[in-house]
Amino acid sequence: MLGNFVYSNPTKLYFGEDSLKYLSEELPKYGKTVQLIYGGGSIKKNGIYDQVIKLLKTNGKIVIEDGGVMPNPTVEKLMEGVQIARENQVDFLLAVGGGSCCDYAKAVSVSVHCNEDPWEKYYIRFEEPDCEIVPVGCVLTMVGTGSEMNGGAVITNHEQKLKIGHVFGDNVMPKFAVLNPKFTFTVPKYQMASGIYDIFNHICEQYFSGKDDNTSDYISEALMKSVIHSSRIALQNSEDYEARSNIMWTATWALNTLIAQGKATDWMVHMLGQSVGAYTDAAHGMTLAAVSLAYYRYICPYGLSKFRRFAVNVWDVEENGKTDEQIAAEGLSCMENWMKELGLVMNLRELGVMEEMLNGIADGTFIMEGGYKILNHDEVLDILKDSM
């Protein structure tokens, strides 16, 4: 654990099949008017909406509806949510959904009392909020982003062809999150697999960075092994409670800052995937899956010992009589096989990317500096081409 860092995470987690009832412990702490944020309406079909409404009413809340949050929340939707919050002077934002709803709620929370253009302030100039922040709570119904216990909020601007994440501080993190694994049972398999790969890639982004050999690496390997193990069970039976609960818990800890401590952190796969997302509006996890192997195979020589360790510790690759390069390559092949098992999208073409978009996607890819190799524009373009 080299370097200095500060760790704190104020989000309170209520986990388990009975966890929704704890809304009644949390809601009384906040004001009367609650903006209820949700997505395309699946929560109305599976009954979660009714359960939440009932608890809101029991707790005497005025409910302001804000549905229709799309998988990749747009800047237009953000401004719509801000207007709803302003007009109704809402006291609390309750997101019921997956990472998109939760990200969106956080983006709204820092924008309601912001006097400037939130997109410009938070996503172009990357400034921190200096206004009052409307508190956020979360009932999670889809797993992957870890948004329920972090400060991240990704917003897409289709006009500018940019999909950008801002990681806000402790004060923007959800005050609480309700994690009921059963709420994830009805998520379609495509979305489940996409979320599982999002989890796995969050861990990779933090693991494949830095020079020291530290506790965060061991924990990262543990989380990877846990998600690989449980994903195989969930793939066979999406209602296996134990598997779904382990996936849900792993997702939270994969991106709540714990395993980033003492690490440089990379995030290039996310930068590539987000730029692809801005062009295709594809499911986030699938954009990551489509570019991952090309990226990791490209940077492998620059972080060989770590890729070797990954092969041995995560994938149980046999070491005897092999070069480091061979061991590392076998690890990535194991990862590729697992990704295929999950039915992930393994190339950009399947996501609707066309050759002529690649330059634009490369232009929209932010270059991060924490990984084993700082890429240049040509390298980004090469990796995108290799992902086709």
Next chain:
Amino acid sequence: MLGNFVYSNPTKLYFGEDSLKYLSEELPKYGKTVQLIYGGGSIKKNGIYDQVIKLLKTNGKIVIEDGGVMPNPTVEKLMEGVQIARENQVDFLLAVGGGSCCDYAKAVSVSVHCNEDPWEKYYIRFEEPDCEIVPVGCVLTMVGTGSEMNGGAVITNHEQKLKIGHVFGDNVMPKFAVLNPKFTFTVPKYQMASGIYDIFNHICEQYFSGKDDNTSDYISEALMKSVIHSSRIALQNSEDYEARSNIMWTATWALNTLIAQGKATDWMVHMLGQSVGAYTDAAHGMTLAAVSLAYYRYICPYGLSKFRRFAVNVWDVEENGKTDEQIAAEGLSCMENWMKELGLVMNLRELGVMEEMLNGIADGTFIMEGGYKILNHDEVLDILKDSM
């Protein structure tokens, strides 16, 4: 992750070799009068005392001295600390030391405004505090107990021959902890090894329990591997910053409730060790070391598949051609060899226990119910005899 649970941990951690300066961010949040809690005075020799005093003065605090906290804080010392706090109407308790100082500070914090006998209320009747709690902060100089990020506070009553831990809630946890690995460099090797085994056993107590196969088990294995790895480096060079920092970080996460989530948790080794401690006043980690192998070998058949997994995942025991029993036994032998490498005390005799004390130690051992086998008094006695 079976069952329902609530996770939250409000302690803010400042980690790294420059972390002490953050006292100046935290101290202004609390009142003027600070009770400075420390142990036998080693912090005066190594200069930490002077650094802390300087920061307290810079922040305009009135410092009330409360030194001399012993390795196993007694109920008499607790009442002395409470009197100091009451007489000086202290606003904040700053513990500078190891787990003993931190435990003691928490015990004082819940006792200052308590109208009853704290020992009776918290340690015999196990009630929760219903009075004002004086906030606690911590500057850690010795590693092992995890007390810096949890609600635990162990107090010893020599007259009653009882050493009891009460795990208090979020509101009693330290508001912040300063974790500077360099502050642990001067801890004598015996104490360092004792602390390392305390960490390892905390993980074991949580790992060896429950029927499900969950993320907490994977994280537990990661923490065990991390502490085994770094302990071997620290043993050769106690000033290896990376090793000491990883040990420090692992200690915190080994007992801050994370890896207990979804688990039954055992704690019988701690119950045995604490009863030994009440009779011998020996270093906590050494009391655990002396009884561990006899205990784990006794319960191994009742949790065979987990002991098998422990052997394979933590100690890399080769599985081919062996029975589960053989694999499990080999894992415990690997653990034994590592304990000997560390120079741990491997039997009770070395801690000053005599044959005639065993019945009393068995009587003083609380029987916990989370492990693979609920022991009876005779079994406790047998394990103690096997530990001689």
